[in-house]
Amino acid sequence: MAFKRWNKAPSKKTPKRAWSESEMKIVGWCLNNNIKVGISPDWKGGLNNWIIEIKINNNIHTDPSVYNENVVYDKVLEYYNYYYKPNTNNNG
Secondary structure, X not given: OOOOOOOOOOOOOOOOOOXXXXXXXXXXXXXXXXXEEEEEEOOOOOOOEEEEEEEEOOEEEEOXXXXXXOOHHHHHHHHHHHHHHXXXXXXX
């Protein structure tokens, strides 16, 4: 009996980012208030394309745009700031 060797599927490595202490404060506040922003591979696009999903109280919303690995975390932080600033006294 012979076994067929399957070609390895392309993989996407998650981009890396170092978060500052002030950014982590914003992200932490959002997570504590059931607001989560994450990235997922855009399997329809190239290997460097990512989509953003926002989960608020178990409701998932998907950003219709596609981002490359160089800017995806900047957009994630922009979403976290969007939810953080109007709900805290830190509107600056």
